[in-house]
Amino acid sequence: MTLNLTINGVRVEAEEGESLLDVARRNGFEIPSLCHHEAVAAYGACRLCLVEVTKGGRKKLTTSCNYEVLGGIEVVTESAAIRRHRAMVLELILAEAPESATVKALAAEYGVTRSRFAASGAGEDRDGCILCGLCARVCAEVVGANALTFRKRGDNRQMGTPFVEEPQTCIACGACAWVCPTSCVGFDEQNGERKVHRWKRSLPLAKTEKGHAFAPQFQLFHFRKLAKLEADFYKKAPGER
Amino acid sequence: MTRIGKASELAAYRAELLKKRPADAKVVAVCCGTGCNAYGAQKVYAAFAAELAKQGVKDWALRSTGCHGFCERGTLVVMFPEGMLYQRVKPEDVAEIVEKTLKGGETLERFLYDDPVTGEKHRLEHEIPFYKHQERLILGQNGQLNPESIDDYIALGGYLGLAKALEHGADWTLEEVKKANVRGRGGGGFPAGKKWETCRNAKSDKHYVICNADEGDPGAFMDRSVLEGNPHSVIEGMIIGALAIGSDEGFIYVRHEYPLAVKRLEQALVEARGLGLLGEKILGSSLSFDIRINRGGGAFVCGESTALMASIEGRVGEPRAKHINTAIQGLYNKPSNLNNVETWANIPLVINRGAEWYTSIGTKGSTGTKIFSLVGKVNNTGLVEVPMGMTLRKIIFEIGGGIPAGRKFKAVQTGGPSGGCLPAEKLDLPVDFDTLWNEGSMMGSGGMIVMDDRTCMVDVAKYFLGFLKFESCGKCTTCREGIRRLHELVTAVTEGRATEETLQLIEDLSETVEAASLCALGTTATNPVRSTLKFFREEYLAHVKERRCPAAVCKTLIRYDINEKCTGCMVCAKRCPQKCISGERKKLHVIDQSKCIKCGICLDVCKFDAVEVK
Ligand SMILES: Cc1cc2nc3c(=O)[nH]c(=O)nc-3n(C[C@H](O)[C@H](O)[C@H](O)COP(=O)(O)O)c2cc1C
Ligand code: SF4
Ligand code: SF4
Ligand code: SF4
Ligand code: SF4
Ligand code: FES
Numbered sequence: 001m002t003l004n005l006t007i008n009g010v011r012v013e014a015e016e017g018e019s020l021l022d023v024a025r026r027n028g029f030e031i032p033s034l035c036h037h038e039a040v041a042a043y044g045a046c047r048l049c050l051v052e053v054t055k056g057g058r059k060k061l062t063t064s065c066n067y068e069v070l071g072g073i074e075v076v077t078e079s080a081a082i083r084r085h086r087a088m089v090l091e092l093i094l095a096e097a098p099e100s101a102t103v104k105a106l107a108a109e110y111g112v113t114r115s116r117f118a119a120s121g122a123g124e125d126r127d128g129c130i131l132c133g134l135c136a137r138v139c140a141e142v143v144g145a146n147a148l149t150f151r152k153r154g155d156n157r158q159m160g161t162p163f164v165e166e167p168q169t170c171i172a173c174g175a176c177a178w179v180c181p182t183s184c185v186g187f188d189e190q191n192g193e194r195k196v197h198r199w200k201r202s203l204p205l206a207k208t209e210k211g212h213a214f215a216p217q218f219q220l221f222h223f224r225k226l227a228k229l230e231a232d233f234y235k236k237a238p239g240e241r
Numbered sequence: 242m243t244r245i246g247k248a249s250e251l252a253a254y255r256a257e258l259l260k261k262r263p264a265d266a267k268v269v270a271v272c273c274g275t276g277c278n279a280y281g282a283q284k285v286y287a288a289f290a291a292e293l294a295k296q297g298v299k300d301w302a303l304r305s306t307g308c309h310g311f312c313e314r315g316t317l318v319v320m321f322p323e324g325m326l327y328q329r330v331k332p333e334d335v336a337e338i339v340e341k342t343l344k345g346g347e348t349l350e351r352f353l354y355d356d357p358v359t360g361e362k363h364r365l366e367h368e369i370p371f372y373k374h375q376e377r378l379i380l381g382q383n384g385q386l387n388p389e390s391i392d393d394y395i396a397l398g399g400y401l402g403l404a405k406a407l408e409h410g411a412d413w414t415l416e417e418v419k420k421a422n423v424r425g426r427g428g429g430g431f432p433a434g435k436k437w438e439t440c441r442n443a444k445s446d447k448h449y450v451i452c453n454a455d456e457g458d459p460g461a462f463m464d465r466s467v468l469e470g471n472p473h474s475v476i477e478g479m480i481i482g483a484l485a486i487g488s489d490e491g492f493i494y495v496r497h498e499y500p501l502a503v504k505r506l507e508q509a510l511v512e513a514r515g516l517g518l519l520g521e522k523i524l525g526s527s528l529s530f531d532i533r534i535n536r537g538g539g540a541f542v543c544g545e546s547t548a549l550m551a552s553i554e555g556r557v558g559e560p561r562a563k564h565i566n567t568a569i570q571g572l573y574n575k576p577s578n579l580n581n582v583e584t585w586a587n588i589p590l591v592i593n594r595g596a597e598w599y600t601s602i603g604t605k606g607s608t609g610t611k612i613f614s615l616v617g618k619v620n621n622t623g624l625v626e627v628p629m630g631m632t633l634r635k636i637i638f639e640i641g642g643g644i645p646a647g648r649k650f651k652a653v654q655t656g657g658p659s660g661g662c663l664p665a666e667k668l669d670l671p672v673d674f675d676t677l678w679n680e681g682s683m684m685g686s687g688g689m690i691v692m693d694d695r696t697c698m699v700d701v702a703k704y705f706l707g708f709l710k711f712e713s714c715g716k717c718t719t720c721r722e723g724i725r726r727l728h729e730l731v732t733a734v735t736e737g738r739a740t741e742e743t744l745q746l747i748e749d750l751s752e753t754v755e756a757a758s759l760c761a762l763g764t765t766a767t768n769p770v771r772s773t774l775k776f777f778r779e780e781y782l783a784h785v786k787e788r789r790c791p792a793a794v795c796k797t798l799i800r801y802d803i804n805e806k807c808t809g810c811m812v813c814a815k816r817c818p819q820k821c822i823s824g825e826r827k828k829l830h831v832i833d834q835s836k837c838i839k840c841g842i843c844l845d846v847c848k849f850d851a852v853e854v855k
Contacts, residue, residue, distance in 0.1 A: 044562055047719050047757045061756050066562045081756075088753040092722040116746060117726050131715065150557075150715070153540060155725040157715030 003071035008078070020064035020075065021049050029077050031064055032086060032106055034093070034181045035132035040141045042066040043133050047089050052076040061085070083110060091115045097128045100182035127198075128184035129159055135176035135185060144226065145169045147199065148176065161199050171222045172196050172203040244517030246525045248404040251395070258396045266302060268321040269343065270384055273305045274466060275501070276312025276623070281332060285316045288335035293343075301343050307383040307470015310624035311371055314354065319366055319384055326366040327352035357620045358642055371621045374640050376602065378610050379586050380626045383470035388505050391512040394473040400518055402589035406481045407526045415441065415485040418588065420596035422608045427453050427544075427581025428657075428685050428761070430607070430674035433588075436578055440568040441486045443576035448488040450479055450530075451553075451572065451579045454495045454502065455537045455544035458657035458688050459708065463612040463624055464582035468495070468502035471586070472509040476532065478585030480519065481592055483530040486578055491532040494549050497539040506534055541712035545760050546571070546579050548714065559714045560760035581686070583612055603629035607673035611687055618693035620645050627672075634668040637691055648693040652777070656685025658705045658712075659765035661772030662698060681772045683765070697794035698777040699784055703731045705769040713762060720763030723754035727770060734781060735795040737788035744781060748774065793854040796839045800855060803830045803843075807851035813843035
């Protein structure tokens with residue numbers, strides 16, 4: 001069913017089940033986000049995608065990534081209050097990830113160039129992680145490896161592998177490092193080995209017939225199963241086929 | 242046990258029970274609630290059982306009951322029908338009580354309650370100021386029944402509300418609850434009837450009815466007292482709710498730390514099923530409904546509705562966005578009606594005695610009574626149940642008996658960790674949902690902490706922020722980082738490291754935490770800091786501008802000194818854990834400030850008022 005709503009006074013159409021963030025962006029309205037990725041379910045952790053929604057005469061602030069659009073709502077994506085709250089959220093985040101280029105650039109857009117809060121100091125060491133949960137969602141929903149999870153609560157919260165040891169189900173695909181907004185996962189290949197630093201996972205790379213190392217054996221096995229490929233599919237690297 | 246096959250047969254069953262229990266029966270009721278148990282109530286009960294047998298007493302029955310509310314005076318023993326209250330009874334007192342009071346009819350003065358303010362002694366329970374001004378609609382039954390006996394409950398009129406609801410049908414029942422305007426006692430104060438209606442109107446093959454018994458507020462134990470003291474009242478309320486909503490399955494989500502409540506509930510469920518009050522075709526009607534018990538996840542946040550439902554489903558107890566109401570899409574995505582323990586316990590009363598009677602109690606906007614856990618710097622502490630709309634002053638000074646040791650009232654914190662602190666100017670406010678909310682505090686689940694002039698309000702704000710930063714689920718940036726940073730900033734104030742800019746940052750950050758967090762833990766977490774900043778700004782400013790803690794609580798900002806009143810008795814020097822007080826016998830003593838850890842022991846032990854704190 002097609003729904004009609006307005007965003008910043010402009011009438012737009014949306015399909016039932018779409019998120020407000022997706023609809024707004026599709027129509028050219030900018031909304032910042034750090035915990036959202038179209039490939040995985042919305043989670044609502046960073047609180048940056050805050051917008052104002054008026055429904056049945058009642059106004060309220062809400063995150064747009066996990067808000068399913070409704071017909072007849074009026075949405076405002078920018079206002080003084082929204083900017084003020086986003087700036088404060090970015091100031092909190094900047095203190096956790098002061099090195100992240102993405103966070104720094106976004107913060108600067110909101111006039112935040114330094115954080116008044118002391119360097120992290122969280123209960124558990126975070127090393128630049130802002131606990132957006134994207135890595136775990138990608139690992140579970142896209143890769144299917146379920147290697148990562150949140151641990152503990154409150155200011156002791158941490159992202160990691162369930163028992164703080166090398167994650168046995170991790171295939172070292174690197175998807176988590178790819179989606180991480182603060183680039184704090186760390187991922188590289190050296191001497192025939194692939195390493196995912198944050199999770200302390202390293203796997204030897206499989207070699208093609210021509211002797212090129214190109215992906216961890218584990219990952220190839222996993223993908224072959226997922227995509228139902230023939231057993232020798234990865235004997236050739238993509239460039240060799 | 243035989244099933245009662247028809248609603249109308251319940252009255253006959255009850256009549257049979259009453260024949261065996263005349264209204265003037267002599268009963269010794271020993272409070273075996275959690276508080277009294279801590280004072281050895283079980284042993285008192287056992288001693289009564291033994292003594293009654295030993296002394297051959299036949300005309301007195303013995304009853305173990307749930308919490309009577311006046312826990313600090315435990316173990317409490319009430320003798321019916323007259324209602325004489327003996328307090329602070331110990332096992333070794335029992336032989337004498339049986340001999341002199343039960344057999345001899347003599348009143349033993351030393352067990353009577355003596356008013357700490359007037360020194361007056363009171364014989365009867367209902368004459369004691371603590372009880373006199375209460376209206377114990379819910380808690381009152383606790384003293385009159387054994388929570389492990391469904392017959393005790395039925396004898397008091399239990400399950401008659403259910404019979405009446407079945408007789409009049411679902412529509413009538415819903416209307417009655419709506420008319421009574423019962424508002425949720427678990428925190429939000431949302432009208433129960435409205436929620437029931439939303440849930441019932443949500444199209445689905447399945448509707449759930451859930452009881453929130455997660456009670457996570459530090460120091461709160463009203464729900465626990467109801468569950469342990471009168472489990473059937475909650476169960477009956479839920480069955481009536483199931484009828485009105487059209488549900489066949491219910492859950493009671495009980496806080497992890499309440500094993501006795503679980504045991505009592507389990508037994509009550511078995512007894513209710515046995516009599517045909519629960520399960521298939523309840524009282525021979527077309528209503529089938531059963532209840533299961535879930536043990537809580539052990540975190541404060543699990544009491545939040547969406548987290549609670551996730552936890553019942555076996556997932557991590559973490560709140561999710563509620564753009565669609567849980568009454569429409571809740572547990573397993575089905576319409577689910579969640580109410581608090583005390584809310585459910587009100588339902589049988591509403592149905593039994595009617596909405597008109599119910600709305601005559603309390604105020605127009607907040608009907609009925611509310612149970613508070615009255616604690617802190619107040620003479621009488623315990624559970625109090627009062628009609629809504631009673632003033633804070635009456636609760637604290639008449640029921641609570643005022644502030645001990647002649648100190649001055651400073652503030653009262655209502656609503657649990659996310660409530661606000663109200664100053665003396667607000668003492669004449671009526672306690673109801675809307676008034677408290679408009680003042681920046683809330684009813685919450687009914688916590689009421691009284692503070693005297695030795696309390697530092699900045700320190701209070703720090704305490705609650707410390708609790709919440711640990712209990713936040715950690716999902717939202719604003720809640721997880723926001724509360725942690727607020728705690729950091731307020732700590733800086735208590736340590737004299739803050740400026741007026743810090744106060745501004747506290748205010749700005751509070752605004753964002755409130756506006757941008759996902760669930761009510763985050764959106765209300767700033768109440769303690771905001772309300773103290775509003776009502777006690779001077780105290781914050783003293784910390785910031787003068788590096789002084791007016792209440793002499795914040796360690797970094799205070800020092801202990803010994804003045805010329807010192808007689809050289811040497812008591813402080815002996816008790817000081819740091820051994821940093823020096824001085825000869827009968828000479829002025831001196832504190833070595835470099836070693837002092839500001840524990841305050843010297844102040845407490847000095848009999849001559851010679852130790853001062855600044
Ligand atoms: C962090 C948090 C903790 C809560 N804990 C409880 C609780 O322990 N017991 C309770 O009844 N309600 C609790 N609530 C309120 C519930 O979410 C819900 O509003 C309530 O159970 C609904 O019942 P009522 O309408 O009868 O009050 C809590 C809410 C939040 C945000
Ligand atoms: S590298 Fe490991 S943890 Fe990261 S997404 Fe792939 S499987 Fe999951
Ligand atoms: S590691 Fe990166 S992707 Fe994962 S939670 Fe932390 S910031 Fe987000
Ligand atoms: S507001 Fe706090 S407790 Fe609630 S979901 Fe967000 S982080 Fe969790
Ligand atoms: S405050 Fe404690 S440590 Fe300091 S002098 Fe007194 S007793 Fe000793
Ligand atoms: S993108 Fe919506 S909360 Fe992070």
